[in-house]
Amino acid sequence: MGCSLLLCSCLVALFIPIQAIVDINVATANDIHNNLNRTTSPCTNFWNFACGSFSSPSEYVDNFERVEDQFASAMVEFMESHLGENDTLAPRLIGQMRQYYKACTEDTRKLHGNPRPQELVNHWTLHPKKFLVDGLNGVFIDERVDVAANDSIRWVIQLRMPDPSDRYSDRRVLQLMRLYEEAWYTRGVVELVEKMHQLQDKYREENPVVYTWSYSELRQQVPIPHSFFIELLGVNQELDHLTFEVSDVEYLRECFRFLRDFASEPRDTYIRARQYVLLEESEPRERNPRSCIHHMRAYLPLGMNYIYDRFIYQNRKEDTSRVLEILSTLKAVFGKYLDANRLQLTPNQLAYVRAKLEGIKIKIGNLPEEKSPEFYNNHYGSANFSATNFLANLLEALALRTRLQNAGLLARNSRVDLRHYYVNDNVRKARTSPFYENERNTITVPMEFLQWPLFDHREHTIFQHSLLGAVLGHEMNHAFEQEGILFDAAGNESPVGLEIRESQPFRDAIKCAEKQPFVSLKERLADLNGLQLAYDAFFGLAHDSRQFEYRPYAFEREFTAPQLFHLSYAQFFCGSLPPVIAHDRDDERVNVSVGNLRQFAYDFNCETSPSSVCEMWRPGEEANSNRNVHP
Numbered sequence: 122m123g124c125s126l127l128l129c130s131c132l133v134a135l136f137i138p139i140q141a142i143v144d145i146n147v148a149t150a151n152d153i154h155n156n157l158n159r160t161t162s163p164c165t166n167f168w169n170f171a172c173g174s175f176s177s178p179s180e181y182v183d184n185f186e187r188v189e190d191q192f193a194s195a196m197v198e199f200m201e202s203h204l205g206e207n208d209t210l211a212p213r214l215i216g217q218m219r220q221y222y223k224a225c226t227e228d229t230r231k232l233h234g235n236p237r238p239q240e241l242v243n244h245w246t247l248h249p250k251k252f253l254v255d256g257l258n259g260v261f262i263d264e265r266v267d268v269a270a271n272d273s274i275r276w277v278i279q280l281r282m283p284d285p286s287d288r289y290s291d292r293r294v295l296q297l298m299r300l301y302e303e304a305w306y307t308r309g310v311v312e313l314v315e316k317m318h319q320l321q322d323k324y325r326e327e328n329p330v331v332y333t334w335s336y337s338e339l340r341q342q343v344p345i346p347h348s349f350f351i352e353l354l355g356v357n358q359e360l361d362h363l364t365f366e367v368s369d370v371e372y373l374r375e376c377f378r379f380l381r382d383f384a385s386e387p388r389d390t391y392i393r394a395r396q397y398v399l400l401e402e403s404e405p406r407e408r409n410p411r412s413c414i415h416h417m418r419a420y421l422p423l424g425m426n427y428i429y430d431r432f433i434y435q436n437r438k439e440d441t442s443r444v445l446e447i448l449s450t451l452k453a454v455f456g457k458y459l460d461a462n463r464l465q466l467t468p469n470q471l472a473y474v475r476a477k478l479e480g481i482k483i484k485i486g487n488l489p490e491e492k493s494p495e496f497y498n499n500h501y502g503s504a505n506f507s508a509t510n511f512l513a514n515l516l517e518a519l520a521l522r523t524r525l526q527n528a529g530l531l532a533r534n535s536r537v538d539l540r541h542y543y544v545n546d547n548v549r550k551a552r553t554s555p556f557y558e559n560e561r562n563t564i565t566v567p568m569e570f571l572q573w574p575l576f577d578h579r580e581h582t583i584f585q586h587s588l589l590g591a592v593l594g595h596e597m598n599h600a601f602e603q604e605g606i607l608f609d610a611a612g613n614e615s616p617v618g619l620e621i622r623e624s625q626p627f628r629d630a631i632k633c634a635e636k637q638p639f640v641s642l643k644e645r646l647a648d649l650n651g652l653q654l655a656y657d658a659f660f661g662l663a664h665d666s667r668q669f670e671y672r673p674y675a676f677e678r679e680f681t682a683p684q685l686f687h688l689s690y691a692q693f694f695c696g697s698l699p700p701v702i703a704h705d706r707d708d709e710r711v712n713v714s715v716g717n718l719r720q721f722a723y724d725f726n727c728e729t730s731p732s733s734v735c736e737m738w739r740p741g742e743e744a745n746s747n748r749n750v751h752p
């Protein structure tokens with residue numbers, strides 16, 4: 122007994138120093154080496170060179186799944202422990218989150234394939250006319266609560282026609298109707314869906330005109346019944362203080378005229394079926410501890426982030442100071458770009474861009490500034506979760522999300538309460554990558570992202586600047602691409618921004634980026650400019666690797682600093698290639714980005730360098746050669 126105890130304590134004693142010896146930089150460099158595919162030349166397909174061996178040894182689709190899984194493991198451990206049970210700061214919130222998790226993982230009844238679960242039938246009976254308060258969107262119209270284009274702290278309701286992607290839900294509705302409903306209803310629903318799609322096809326425009334209207338103006342322009350807004354907002358109160366931003370007006374007019382005369386039974390059947398499909402789409406495909414955590418990250422972001430931040434996240438202080446340092450370096454370099462003024466901006470336009478640059482803020486974790494425990498403890502107070510019924514909880518969570526989105530709108534003056542602001546939109550999958558919001562001029566870095574191998578505060582700056590630096594560079598450049606430039610430092614649309622966008626040098630820069638095919642132009646611009654900015658921030662402006670000899674790092678003896686920079690940058694994109702959604706495919710993104718960084722070919726001694734690269738804000742090569750060479 123004594124012996125095995127002794128053995129045990131020896132192991133513990135040995136274990137700690139071994140852990141400490143594994144240097145984070147060695148680990149990062151090893152990870153990079155493991156992903157290499159040396160059968161490809163970095164000059165012809167850099168993504169394949171840097172990431173080509175990713176899938177074989179890895180259990181994850183990409184590095185995002187890897188950090189998301191780490192996040193989920195830690196949260197599962199919390200949920201299944203007794204931690205926070207006697208909490209004095211936010212016991213109610215923690216209790217609610219645990220109940221939701223418990224029902225998600227333990228209630229084995231599944232919604233999928235069960236079109237009339239009792240909870241939903243009860244819900245329909247209890248709230249026959251309140252479908253919209255459950256966040257039912259894309260049915261007849263698309264509605265969201267956002268801020269006004271010309272006033273970034275005023276809440277407005279935006280109305281437009283549904284997005285084409287909502288047709289997947291309609292297809293599922295028709296499938297369900299054929300399976301379960303009576304012929305007469307089915308005919309009516311099919312007719313209704315076809316009519317809506319016809320109207321959408323007829324009136325869909327690339328850039329529809331947006332009208333700003335008061336409630337009474339809206340009612341004069343579009344025959345939307347008053348009851349619709351009572352449903353939408355879940356309250357019957359004066360709506361005259363609300364502002365609406367309405368697009369696709371012709372569609373909305375015809376749509377509501379048609380609905381007014383359409384039989385109510387098939388219409389209500391359709392709405393119910395769409396609500397069922399919404400629930401089906403919201404339920405995790407397989408319910409297990411990890412998938413439940415991912416589901417909760419998307420649907421209950423405040424609760425999940427609060428728990429992670431308080432009980433699991435260790436390095437807020439260190440991470441924050443590193444991230445802020447990187448951001449300030451990026452800002453300083455962008456400031457130098459503006460000194461060179463490649464886009465020939467007028468003094469007034471330059472001042473506009475500089476103010477915006479100065480004003481860019483960063484937020485670690487999607488959490489409000491508010492620190493008081495009561496705020497967090499009561500935030501989900503109106504939701505009634507149970508520990509045994511997942512479906513009832515899901516209905517509750519959807520309604521809660523809509524209620525919280527509408528809360529600011531219904532407050533007097535409809536002003537954004539900046540202290541309580543966080544992103545709570547209708548996502549089904551939570552964000553892991555940093556994102557920029559024009560209206561807040563803020564980059565949010567989710568805490569999920571700040572985990573190795575994507576980031577670690579102890580890493581050498583070359584790893585931090587090449588990966589997180591390039592990602593922050595990408596997000597920063599959203600402030601200065603063709604859409605972001607329209608918003609000023611305070612997040613309001615400005616005529617100065619429009620002037621810049623219309624100027625010839627700006628348009629030429631965009632034309633250059635359009636030469637290679639893309640999925641989204643603004644993402645392409647953010648990619649190209651982001652990498653250039655991060656590279657300049659680390660190596661200095663007009664760096665030329667042909668003029669230097671590099672001493673190897675202790676943790677990396679094969680690749681020179683500039684080569685390692687590119688390889689580390691590529692790790693963000695390593696993985697098996699997923700289908701294209703809002704960005705280009707990952708291999709395309711890496712290859713196009715390095716292809717437009719004029720130093721890349723020098724850094725890898727490529728024989729041919731690209732004849733022309735697209736640079737927008739970065740000073741041109743000639744501009745640099747005219748100035749003194751940096752030390």
Ligand SMILES: [Zn+2]
Binds near residue numbers: 595596599644647
């Ligand atoms: Zn982007």
